[in-house]
Amino acid sequence: MGTVNSETGEERKYSVEELREAAVELRAYDLLSIFAAGSGHPGGTLSIMDVAAALYLHEARHDPKNSTWPDRDRVFWSAGHKAPALYVCLAKSGYFPMEDVLTLRRLDSRCQGHPHWLKCDGVEISSGSLGQGLSVAVGSALAAKLDGRSNRVYCIMGDGEQQEGSIWEAAMSAAQFALDQLVGIVDCNQLQIDGWVRDVMSVDPLHRKYEAFGWHVIEIDGHDIEQILDAFAHARAVKGQPTVILAHTVKGKGVSFMENVAKWHGVAPKKREELDQGLNDIMGENVWSKEEVDRLLDIARKYEEDIRPQVEAEVPKFSRDYWWNSGERMRVEMKPTRFGFGEAMAKIGSDPRIVTIHADISDSIRITDFEKAHPERRDRVISVGIAEQNMMTVAAGLAKEGKIPVAGTYGVFASGRPWDQLRTTVCYSNLNVKIAGAHGGVSVGADGATHQALEEITLMTILPNMHVVVPADAPETAKAAEAIILQVVGPGYVRYAREATPIVTKADTPFVFGRANVIRFRAEADDFLDAFQTVLASEYKSEDEDVTIIACGPMVPEAMRAAYILHQEHGLQARIVNMHTVKPMDEEAITRAIEETGLVVTAEEHQVGGFGNLVAGVAARTKNYSTPFVMGMVGVADRFGESGSPWDLMKKFGLCAEHIAEKVKGLLDQKGR
C-alpha cells in the first residue's frame, strides 16, 4: 500500500510508472550523497534501489508522520552498508527532507555511514555488522504474533552476506516458527568487496539452500518493477513458511562505469566528471543542470562549515596552534599504520609457514601486500568470505598442522564476532594463530560506530595465552607485526588503524616485544621526530619528570605532541611510555613511572579503561609507593563512535594531544594543592 496516514487511513501507493521514475530520482540522490560524502557504497545501493523503492513507496504499509505506528510493516536493513539507499527511500516517503541525505556520513548527521535507528526516524534497527538483521526480523515477527498484529516484516540482505553463519541460524528459526509474515530479500548482485561472490565464497545454489532451510523461494529480476511487485504479492499468499525473494540485480545498476565492477562496492566517485557521468547515465535527458548539482553539493559544504566551530570548540586552546604540521618547524610525515602491517606481510611472507586468510575485507587492511608482488604465494592465500567465526577456526586448524595463519579483518569482526572461537579453539588450545585487527579506533571515520573498534584491547587481553600489540606508527607496526607473527609462539593480535597518523619512529628505534619504550621531548626541531629521544624503558634513567604519559597505538604521537605542548606552554617535563606490547605488559615501566614521577596519565583510542585499567591494575597491585600517586585516563568515554572525518572524531571524542596536555595540567594543579 505504500505510505499510510495511520490516523485517517489514507494511502499513497505509487504506480509501476511512478516507481520507475522514483527509482531514477532515488539513484541520483544516492549517487550524489555518496559523492558529497567522499565515501560510501554505491554498488550495492544502486542494485537494490528498484526493490527498495517498490517496498517503501508501494508495498509496505508505513506512516512517515508516525514512525512508531504499531501496525506498520517493518523493514530491516541487515546490509547496513546500503544505508544511502535506505535514506533516500525514507526521505522520498516523507520522513525527512530529501536534501538531508547530502549530510551523509558527516558528524552528527542523521545519515550515519551505517544506519542508526536512534538517530534517524524510519530506520528500524542499527546495522552495519553483517548477518544480524534477519534474526532481528525474526524477533520482530515473533512479537507481532504474540501481540496479534498482522503487519508484515521485510529484511534486506546482500548475497555476500549469506556467507555469515548467523544468517542460517536465523533462517532455520524463521522456518521453525512458520513466520509467513516474514519476507527476506537478497540483493543478488553477485559481487562483494573482494570480487565475485562465487570466487570469494560461493553461496550458490542459494534457492536450494533456502528451500532446504524450509523457506518458500521466489526468484526475480530485481530491476523489473512488475516482477518485484508480483513477488511481494506472491509472498503475501504464502502460508505457514517464510518467503525469500532472490532479486537478481546488477551491482552499480544505472551507472555505466560501475555496473558489475567490484571496486565500486565501497568506493565513492571522487571526480566531478564521474559524478556527472553517473547522473547522466541515471537520469538521461532529465539530468539535473550543473547549477542544480552545485546547489545540492553546497548543502554538504554548508553543513560541514556549520559544524566546524563546534568541532574546534572541543579542543583545548593554548598560546598558539600546535596541531600536526601547522607550523614551519616540527614537521612530520603521515602514514597509516595499516601500511606498516602490509610491509611486514610483504617482507616476512617468504616464510612458507605463513598462510593468510581473507574475510572479504582484505585490500584495505593491507593483508594483500603478502601476495601482491609475489604470485608464488597465492596458494597460501585463503578466502573464507564474510564468515569470521569460520575464519578463526580454519586458522586454528592450519596452526595445528604447523602453519602460521594470519587472519585479518576489521577489529570489531576480528575480535568480537569470533570471540568464543578465539577463546576455546585458539587460546585454550594455545594455537599459533595470528590476528590482524584493522581499523581500530574512532579514526576509522565515516563508516561510523559499527565499524569503529573500541573494545578489542579488552576482549583480547582477558584471554589467557593471547599476546597483544598496539603499535604507535607505520614503521613500528611493521616491527610489531613481524614480532607477533614470527617471534611469538601462540595466539597473537595486532591492533592497527586506518587513517594516516604521524611517523614517530625510525628504523633504528628500539623495538623489543614485551618491553616498553620511553620517549622524551628534548627541543624543538625542524623534524618532529628529531625533537624526541627514544630508549628502552629498562635503560632509561629517571629525570624526575613532572608526569608520565603511558600510551599505545596512534595515541603515542598524540602523547608526544602533548609533551611538546606541556614543555612549551608550562615548562613541564613529561615521560612518555610507548606501551606497544599491551599483553604481556611491561610492569616495571609502569611502577617506575609511578615511583619516579608520581603522576600517570594513560592515553588510548579505545573505551577508556580498556588499556588504562590494565595500567591501574599493575599500579594498584604493586605494593608500597613512598608517596600517593595520581592517575588520569584519556580515552573514549564509554560510548559508541559515530560518523565523521577521522580527525574531527579525534577532536570530538577528546583524543588529541591538547586533551592529554589539559588533563595533565589539571591533575598537576590539583596535586600541587
Add this chain to the structure above:
Amino acid sequence: MGTVNSETGEERKYSVEELREAAVELRAYDLLSIFAAGSGHPGGTLSIMDVAAALYLHEARHDPKNSTWPDRDRVFWSAGHKAPALYVCLAKSGYFPMEDVLTLRRLDSRCQGHPHWLKCDGVEISSGSLGQGLSVAVGSALAAKLDGRSNRVYCIMGDGEQQEGSIWEAAMSAAQFALDQLVGIVDCNQLQIDGWVRDVMSVDPLHRKYEAFGWHVIEIDGHDIEQILDAFAHARAVKGQPTVILAHTVKGKGVSFMENVAKWHGVAPKKREELDQGLNDIMGENVWSKEEVDRLLDIARKYEEDIRPQVEAEVPKFSRDYWWNSGERMRVEMKPTRFGFGEAMAKIGSDPRIVTIHADISDSIRITDFEKAHPERRDRVISVGIAEQNMMTVAAGLAKEGKIPVAGTYGVFASGRPWDQLRTTVCYSNLNVKIAGAHGGVSVGADGATHQALEEITLMTILPNMHVVVPADAPETAKAAEAIILQVVGPGYVRYAREATPIVTKADTPFVFGRANVIRFRAEADDFLDAFQTVLASEYKSEDEDVTIIACGPMVPEAMRAAYILHQEHGLQARIVNMHTVKPMDEEAITRAIEETGLVVTAEEHQVGGFGNLVAGVAARTKNYSTPFVMGMVGVADRFGESGSPWDLMKKFGLCAEHIAEKVKGLLDQKGR
C-alpha cells in the same frame, strides 16, 4: 586400516565381528566412566560408539605410539561432550591404558570433562563449545593440501549442533575448497538437552541442507557396522567435494532405560542399580562380575584419594578449620544462585512483556522456572536451539517491539559467542535485552574449562549501555535479576553460578541497583548469617578497619569468611564491600574504602583483574588520597579452568576465604614494614 605402526607400516584393522565386540566393551567402559565421574553425557556417547569404534579401529590410519605422525588421518570431535566415547576409543587404540578413563572429569585427569588436546594424547583439538570443529577440520584439510599430504580428515558432530550457524560457514567453505578428503559425521540421534531436535529447532531435512551446501551425502544406520564401513569406503571414492555421513542412531543406544530419553543427554546414572542394569543391557551374558566392577570403580576412588592431599595443600592453614559448616557454630545454608534466578523468573513472569529465550540449555540454568508452574506463559517461551547469535538478535527484535526478552545460557555462550550481536544490535541500539549468564566461574566443576565462564565481567562491562550484576547468593540473585529485568531499561546481564554456595543475605538485606553494600563481621554466632551486619555502603560509618575486601558474586561469602578468619586469628577488622552491581559501579564505596582503610583487596571468581582492574581504575582516577594505598587482587591467574569438583577447583585456583585472608595478612605485614 585402523592403527598403524608409522615406522614399520604394520597395520591392525579390526574385522566387522571384532568391531561389534569392541563396541560392547567400549560402551561398558563409557558408561562406567560416567558413573564413576558422577556426571557426563551418556546419551550421545552411546549413540556414536559404533561409528567411533569403526573409525578408530578400522578406518582411520593413526599410530598410538606416534600421535603426531604427520601422515595420520585426523579425527576432530566437534561435539566435545562426547569426550568419554573419544577416550575409550583412544584407550582401545593403545594411546593410554583403558583404566585411565575411570579418572574422567577429575582434577588433573587427562580425561577432562570436554577434551583438551594439550592434556590427552590422541585428541586432535580441544572442544566443548559446539559448532567449531568442522572449521578446524577444514583448516587441517587445507594444510594437508598445501603440504601435499593425502591423509583424510574426519569430524564428528551432533545433530543438535547443526543449529549453530558456524557449522554452515564451515560447510560452505569445505565445498568451495573442494575438500574431498574431508568427511563430516553427524550423529543423528534426534535428541538434544531440551528434547527432540525437531521440537527444539528442527534441522531437517539435513541431507538436503548439506546437498544444497555442496556436499555429497550418505545416510546410514549408525549402529550397523557394515553400513558404517561401506560409508567410509564410499566417502573415499567421492572426488571434488566433501562428504557427510548422516548416521541415524539411537540416543543412549544399548542401555534400555536410556534409549530415546532426552534427560540422559547430560546426566550420569547415580545409582549402582542403574549402572548394573546398564552394563547388563550392554554386555549381556559377558557382563563384568560385581567384583570386577568394584575393582574398576576403586580406580576412581583411589585417584580421588591421591589428589586429596595435593588439593588441600593449596589452601592456607590457620589455627583451626574455618571451612563452611566445619564446626558446630557459624552454620550456613547452601543454595545455588541459579535457584535465585529461577525464583525471580517465576515471580516476575506474570509481567506480560517478559519473553524467555532458550538455547537448549534451559532447565539447568533455571530459566524454565518462568513457565514451569505457569502453563499460561508457555507462548512466551521461545526456543532457538544451539544458536546463541540468533538468540541475542531475536531478543533484540523482540525488545524493539516492546517485549522484555530474557535470553539465558551458560556464561561463555551468553557473552562471548554472540558478542558482536550484543555490541551492534543490542548495545549500540540500546535495546531492552536481558541476558542470563549462568555457570559463571570455575565452580561449574567437572564440565571443565570450555564451560567455565571466566571472562564475562570484562566482556560485558566494556560495552557502552550495558548493565551488569553479579549477585552474592541465591536470595540476592532473585533481587538482582528482578532489578535488571524490570527496573533497568536497556541491556542488562546477570552473572550467576551453578554450584550451591552459602546464603549470606536475607529478605530484608538492602539491595539497591547500582549501590554497594558494606558487610561487617560482628561476633561468632550459631548462624553464620547472624554473625554479620549489612548496610548500604552510603549509610555506613567508617570504623577505621584494617582492610576492605571488595567482592562480587559467590566471592562475597568467601570474603565474609575471610573477615571472620582475620578477626579470629589476627584480631583484624575487615570491611566487606558487596559490589553486586558491577556496571555502573558504586565509585564512592571504593574511594571511601581506600581513604578510610588504606588497603583494598578485590575478590572475583573470574580472570583476575576483570573485576579488580575496574576497581583499580576507579581508585587510580580518583585524584588525591592523603596516604599511599595498597591493593591486592584475588582471582583466577590468567589461565583457563579445568575439570574437578567445584570446591576442589576453588581451592586449586586460590579462590577461598583462606586465600583472601592470607593475601590480606601478607599485604598488611608489608604495609606495616
